[in-house]
Amino acid sequence: MPQVMPRNRAVIDTLPARGARPPVTYRYAGDRFLLLEYGDMVLDLTMNFRIFGLNDALKRSGVDGLIETVPALRSMLIQYDSLRLPTRRLVDTLKQLEETIASVDDLNIPSRRIELPMAFEDRWTRADIERYVKFTRKDAPNVINGHNIEYIARYNGLRDPEEVIHYLCATEWWNACIGFWPGLPFMFPLDPRFAIVTPKYNPTRPWTPEGAVGIGGPCVAIYPVASPGGYQLFGRTIPIFDLQQRNPAFKDNPILLKAADRVQWVRVTDEALEAIREQVYAGTYRYKIVGYESLNVKSYLKFLESVKPEVAAFQRRQAEAVKQVAIP
Amino acid sequence: MLEVLEGGIQTTVQDFPGRVGYLDLGTYPAGPMDHFAFRTANLLVGNAQGAAALEVMVGGLKARFHDRRALALTGADTQATLNGTPLPLWESVAVKAGDLLEMKMLKGAGFRSYVAVSGAFDVPEYMGSRATFTVGGFGGFEGRALKKGDQVRLNPGGTGDTQVGRRLRTNLRPQYGTHSEIEAMRGPQADPDYMTPDDMAFFFSHTWKVDRNSNRMGIRLESHKWQWARTSGGIAGGHPSNILDNGYAVWTVNVCGDQPIILVADGPSLGGFICNATLVSASTWKVGQLVPGRDTIRFKEVTMDEAVQMAQTLDTTISERSIERG
Numbered sequence: 183m184p185q186v187m188p189r190n191r192a193v194i195d196t197l198p199a200r201g202a203r204p205p206v207t208y209r210y211a212g213d214r215f216l217l218l219e220y221g222d223m224v225l226d227l228t229m230n231f232r233i234f235g236l237n238d239a240l241k242r243s244g245v246d247g248l249i250e251t252v253p254a255l256r257s258m259l260i261q262y263d264s265l266r267l268p269t270r271r272l273v274d275t276l277k278q279l280e281e282t283i284a285s286v287d288d289l290n291i292p293s294r295r296i297e298l299p300m301a302f303e304d305r306w307t308r309a310d311i312e313r314y315v316k317f318t319r320k321d322a323p324n325v326i327n328g329h330n331i332e333y334i335a336r337y338n339g340l341r342d343p344e345e346v347i348h349y350l351c352a353t354e355w356w357n358a359c360i361g362f363w364p365g366l367p368f369m370f371p372l373d374p375r376f377a378i379v380t381p382k383y384n385p386t387r388p389w390t391p392e393g394a395v396g397i398g399g400p401c402v403a404i405y406p407v408a409s410p411g412g413y414q415l416f417g418r419t420i421p422i423f424d425l426q427q428r429n430p431a432f433k434d435n436p437i438l439l440k441a442a443d444r445v446q447w448v449r450v451t452d453e454a455l456e457a458i459r460e461q462v463y464a465g466t467y468r469y470k471i472v473g474y475e476s477l478n479v480k481s482y483l484k485f486l487e488s489v490k491p492e493v494a495a496f497q498r499r500q501a502e503a504v505k506q507v508a509i510p
Numbered sequence: 511m512l513e514v515l516e517g518g519i520q521t522t523v524q525d526f527p528g529r530v531g532y533l534d535l536g537t538y539p540a541g542p543m544d545h546f547a548f549r550t551a552n553l554l555v556g557n558a559q560g561a562a563a564l565e566v567m568v569g570g571l572k573a574r575f576h577d578r579r580a581l582a583l584t585g586a587d588t589q590a591t592l593n594g595t596p597l598p599l600w601e602s603v604a605v606k607a608g609d610l611l612e613m614k615m616l617k618g619a620g621f622r623s624y625v626a627v628s629g630a631f632d633v634p635e636y637m638g639s640r641a642t643f644t645v646g647g648f649g650g651f652e653g654r655a656l657k658k659g660d661q662v663r664l665n666p667g668g669t670g671d672t673q674v675g676r677r678l679r680t681n682l683r684p685q686y687g688t689h690s691e692i693e694a695m696r697g698p699q700a701d702p703d704y705m706t707p708d709d710m711a712f713f714f715s716h717t718w719k720v721d722r723n724s725n726r727m728g729i730r731l732e733s734h735k736w737q738w739a740r741t742s743g744g745i746a747g748g749h750p751s752n753i754l755d756n757g758y759a760v761w762t763v764n765v766c767g768d769q770p771i772i773l774v775a776d777g778p779s780l781g782g783f784i785c786n787a788t789l790v791s792a793s794t795w796k797v798g799q800l801v802p803g804r805d806t807i808r809f810k811e812v813t814m815d816e817a818v819q820m821a822q823t824l825d826t827t828i829s830e831r832s833i834e835r836g
Contacts, residue, residue: 192697212788213817252757259757361780
């Protein structure tokens, strides 16, 4: 029996949930783009994995008229040539592909592991945070001892900056999507036992050094260029964007990271970071990239199940801590 | 070679359709703000429609030619002259070494003009395109707008002798005005799930003023008190315009809090605000001619079928059959 609902003219079609497969919504985004969405608006990395599975399948399908795809957290934007590929045919193709990847458990997602050196609580981010306090907000509660990292500790119920650093290094960071600015990654912890969260700056910070790394909500981002920003900073890494393509890592384009990459922080001192950054620009540094391994979703989900009690315990600790901390 | 004597307000090298295929790396396509005038300028001088040409915002470009070429000027009227003699728009003319092109102040409606030269401008391809991406500072001529002293190379050959005296039929030339009707499709995030039907009715009937802070990243419209179909964005944020970050279609209407912004050539590729409507490909060119702080627009809703038909008609219009000689 058809549901009685107000007509949604932005929705082209839907595919109801079946078994473990989430419902799919296909939306118009003009005559050249289609937006596909999985499930409800919740943050669930398995949705993101499924997006990559679909992206892979769509690209391999060789459908004529497909121009490009933009995978994101639970959605994928698809650009297509609607004069060659009618919307109906694209939607039918996408629906068929859902049947070929019926279970996210069966997915193996091609994923690179990239080790990036990180100077935590470094002097460059410290300098811009100090400028923020001086010129933008003197009483910013998220700046303690001239940095954000102590605030991140308190907001999450962690003992001190050292424990924050331990948490950040204890998990790989899954790059769910790239966007907003060229090369800017949106990364989430693969090990939820170390999923720290923070509120954002208020007002935003007019300055952030290139290579700075920060966290907003559950998401970690690396700033590809010096820019304003709103995330709580915890350190600085090496360039992930180089217009001049001075290092072999930037040979094909100036952008290092791709969606579905996994990033691991490796702690270094300010001095060591400075030296590596010079080697990057001299072209002699070799980025530590393990070219395509794959992430097996089935074993990952098994892992998630096994750590559930620990995750719940940390979330309780966070919930208690938040009550004691001022929001910016 | 084109020797730049004055760069004007913002003159950039662009190509069409721009840097396509890098949205998943966070890079919007750049390219011309008005692809109708851009493609037509190239067509008039016998270039491929997407070839590298100049986008001149507001005017002020002063440049000397060092080669014999065909030249076409399209788009807004900047009262341009060649060696002091008024230059026609939408028509190709001959230029020779030493000739001086001067684009002055805008006259009447419209905001951007295009300069195409037979053989096209020779700037390096960067990530598959010659378009200038102003935000990232790459592509085009050294990743920036042209300025005094720049020497922009032209591709060899292409004297353009046979491409002189070509005109776009008069009845096909766009008539820019201070108010434009711009065709758009509802979605991806519209009613009834994100906005109310009343919100969308307002969106498609209101006369929107183009904010003075509009540029190649976004065309800002005025804020409005939307009713919203939701009370908050849930996990994505406190405001009902917040969603979990998703890719933004190029030329979509992004509602940031209460303010709608049309995301254009150099916009952000992804973000966490709803987009309640998206311009159709055959209408986006009109946006390039909007004068910030002055012009008004109304969005006219069209269906997918109508949009496809419009795209076909536009491709037919920008073709050899629309060119007359004389």
